[in-house]
Amino acid sequence: MVDYIGRALVAEALQEWREQLQQLASVSPLRDLALSEATTVDLRGSHPGGLAPLFAGRPASLASLLRDPEHYAQALHRIRMIREGADRVKAATGVWTAAMVIGTVSWTEHDRRRELPLLMRPVHFEPARQGDVLLTMLDEVAVNPVFLTEARARGVGEGLAGLAPQAGPGVEFDPRPLWQRVRELDTAFPDIEVVDRLFVGAFDDPEQRLLDDLDEMDAVIGASDILAATAGDRDAQALLAQPLPAFPLGDRDPFAERGVGDLDDIEFAALDLIATGRSVFLQAPPGADPLGTVAAIVADAAASGRAVMAVGGTEQSVRALAKRLDKVGVSDAYVSGAVASWNEVARRRLLTSMTMGVDEVDDDSLRRGGEDLLAARHELQARFDALHRSHRPWDVSAYEAVQAVVRLISTSPAPATQQRLGGEAAALVAEHGFASVAHAMVERLRPAAPAEEEAAPRVAEPEVTLVPWWSEVTDDPAEGARLDEALATLVVRHLPKMRAEAQAAAHETGMDEPPTIAAWADQVGLFTDLRETLEIFSPAVFHRSLHDLVAATAPPGSPQAGELARRDRRALRRRAVELLRPGRSKDSLHEHLVAAHAQALRWRAHCSAGGWPVVPNDFDLYADRIDSVLRLWGRIAEPVTRVAGEEDLLDQPWDRVREVLERLAEGVPGTLEAAEEVPVERDLESAGLGTLLAELRARDASPEQVRRDLEFAWWASAFDAIVSAEPRLTEEGALGRVVERFLRRDHEFGAARVGPLMRAAAERRRIAVARHPDFARDLFATLVEGADAPYRDLWRDFQPLVSALRPITVATAEQVSRLAPPSRCVDLAVVFASESLALAETVPTLARARQVVVIGDAESATRSAVAVFAHLLPRVPLHALPQPRDPRVTGVLGALAYGRSLSSLPSAGEPDALRVIRVEATGTPVAGERTVESTRAEVTAVLDHADRVVHAMPRRDLVIVAGNELHAARLRDALDERGHGSRSRSPWSLSATPPESTPTR
Secondary structure, three states, X not given: OOXXXXXXXXXXXXXXXXXXHHHHOOOOOOOOHHHHOOOEEEOXXXXXXXXXXXXXXXXXXXXXXXXXXXXXXXXXXXXXXXXXXXXXXXXXXXXXXXXXXXXXXXXXXXXXXXXEEOEEEEEEEEEOHHHOEEEEEOOOOEEOHHHHHHHHHOOOOOOOHHHOOOOOOHHHOOXXXXXXXXXXXXXXXXXXXXXXXXXXXXXXXXXXXXXXXXXXXXXXHOOOHHHHHHOOOHHHHHHHOOOOOOOOOOOOOHHHOOOOOOOOHHHHHXXXXXXXXXXXXXXXXXXXXXXXXXXXXXXXXXXXXOOEEEEEOOHHHHHHHHHHHHHHOOHHHEEEOOOXXXXXXXXXXXXXXXXXXXXXXXXXXXXXXXXXXXXXXXXHHHHHHHHHOOEOOOOEOHHHHHHHHHHHXXXXXXXXXXXXXXXXXHXXXXXXXXXXXXXXXXXXXXXXXXXXXXXXXXXXXXXXXXXXXXXXXXXXXXXXXXXXXXXXXXXXXXXXXXXXHHHHHHHHHOOOOOOEXXXXXXXXXXXXXXXXXXXXXXXXXXXXXXXXHHHHHOOOOOOOOOOOOHHHHHHHHHHHHHOEOOOOOOOOHHHXXXXXXXXXXXXHHHOOOOOOOOOOOOHHHHHHHHHHHHHHHHHHHHHHHHHHOOOOHHHOEHHHHHHHHHHHOOOOOOOOOOOOOOOOOOOOHHHHHHHHHHHHHHHOOOHHHHXXXXXXXXXXXXXXXXXXXXXXXXXXXXXXXXXXXXXXXXXXXHHHOHHHHHHHHHHHHHHHHHHOHHHHHHHHHHHHOOOOOOHHHHHHHOHHHHHHHOOEEEEEHHHHHHHOOOOOOEOEEEEEOOOOOOHHHXXXXXXXXXXXXXXXXXXXXXOHHHHHHHHHOOXXXXXXXXXXXXXXXXXXXXXHHHHHHOOEEOOOOOOOOOOOOOOOOOOOOOOOOOOOOOOHHHHHHHHHHHHHHHHHOOOOOOEEEOOOHHHHHHXXXXXXXXXXXXXXXXXXXXXXXOHHHOOOO
């Protein structure tokens, strides 16, 4: 609840928002008759025989008012135009805008006269005989709301609305008191004058309706948390900015999925978060599907019994969302403002909803579809796990083996052996590494090789242009090779698997996903300590605080002993002993409890969601890998720090570590085992390498060929052993078929999810009608009789029923005040495609909603609304699919705003769509500026390129976008000089515009 400070801040901000809306206002006849050029019919000189019945409240024909044939013909044509315009607005908004103006007010403003209608009465048109029109003044009187707003802004508007005359026949209708009061406002309105005029027109002012709506919302607008936060209330800002809960990792239960459509894990997690009532900002970078996300959110809210309003920044976005809702099967739950006569269409949809039944859903088919999806997912996971799972004693996967074999046979020298290694030989290589075993094999094959090499004349080696990454650290090629092996193994073998294992452990144990390698190493160390503790104590040791048990078991007189009553100390000691596993000694009970207490504190530091400490199932694999990684890192840590200039690299994020190490590892073979070149003490023949040695000796293989054949034999043997243990890896096309089956099941189940949602929405319709029979009867009568009540009034008068019949409302920001009553009538407002909206335009939406979700791209927003929402609300980034885009453009966008979240596909058809032309130019800045905004060389280069492009693609348009107004002006002048300024002088034309005025094509 917003306190009085927040309400005061909202009141101050409200004045600023009013000014923004007034600046955005277009010229309407209510604001300025002259500038609007509105179509009107002047009745000031009408015949008294027609005016008398008109003011008496009876129909008067236009022919009886205007007796002159020429004036009558012109007025009849204008009346038809006025009626058509009023009918269009009526169909779209439910508001009748045709009215008779009785008196105008004018004053001097900015050295010109500004004239506004002062008093208005609605006019009804009916066709008459011989093409004539009957005019009837309705029993309503209104003072121009624009003039009332102007008077309030100048501090003289109090009491003006109360001076409006009563709508009565004849002399009962007297506007003169109001006119006289307005004439007395000359201190606020210079040279004010009230003119006795009488004319008919159509007076529509959307911006004024927004201002009037803010006045009507005054009672509830100060209670909005998000508006209070926007106005600067720190308490409201802190409430909105509370941390979001951790998103679940891993595959989701398909029967627990929310929304409709094809969603990813982030979108499902966002739906779960929104269902809790949190207001959030969903960042949608280029390549995301914001319309699909909006459709899923509103469909889930409707099925949950919530009134939801989706507010778009443009009519195109609203129409696109309506089409998406129709496509996913939610057409029976929404009302859209994306049609020309949406008020009439909305009324018909309400009437249709009252007669609709509950949709039938085949639950058995849905359950079978979910079970088939789970089965397909399990099979796919099993096959991927079999492909990527490491096997002992090789400690590699089938995927790694295939990659290594392909690399070996595609590089020189090619492997020349078909030998396979047994388990003992494989373990020897895995223990000592390729370098050590290959060196031992070369010594065995050529015991005199070193002496011969010393005596042999040196052959000039070809010039090497590639500088090793370790060249600044050592000049020893052997040491460099060992560093290469350690780096390649760390980057290719361990780093990706270690990150996947960290994510799996976080999902299994509930711990926070470690942001760095150091944090993961600490978690693995914690797992080690936990396992030792759980061998001593039962898991219940972590189900309570151990502070009192530590104090009770501490030696007397120690700082940890504290002050405890003797009776309490004995009871706590007994409780501590009960936590021991059977057969465990209690001699070191205190030390073990201290260790368990420290581990519980470490667990809380790594697990923000809470929960009890547990050890993951694959802990041994995690511990072995982290030991290997730390051992490898100990070898390359100092060289990497010196070369890359990165201190404490393991304390930096995973992506940064990968980026630095991959940059250093460019050109380094990535499939070699990291091990020192140390002597192999075992006999090679007895270890199972005798056959390979004999073959190499027969071929007199070179040292390089020995190393290559050893690697190939080892990797090929690893692959053979793995596929022997996993025969399904050799099934041709099996993985592709499993993927296709999973995608098909997922698509089918995703399409079927809309059934239960629409059934829930229909059931809520039925319950609402049963609970409110009086409302249902009156609403049905109102809709059937064809009354002209606007949808806004229907929603206001029958709110519990209307919200259930059509729980989803889709509209533009400008339409919100037309169709929603001025109250907190919306449970959830979803603002989308609003990058071009000002904050003031969204105020009516925010004031009506209890919860707000904004979907947009904060990096491309051009107005204040999205920027403010992105700053105030917790941000959830959505996934972006790769788009066909020039990689250089993707690089620029990523560097400026989106980072690694933006990716691109190779552009097909136009590989050279982006060209960069460098121009060497100098110039003089304009007066008062320090930078040169445009030079002659730039102008010439642009026009020369434009000439080439236009002549290369005739009959096509070309737009030149200038960076600023000065450059655009110089381009236009140069175009005129070349004779391309008009189509009359050239078969083609160019237009130079600044970015903000560039037309959308």
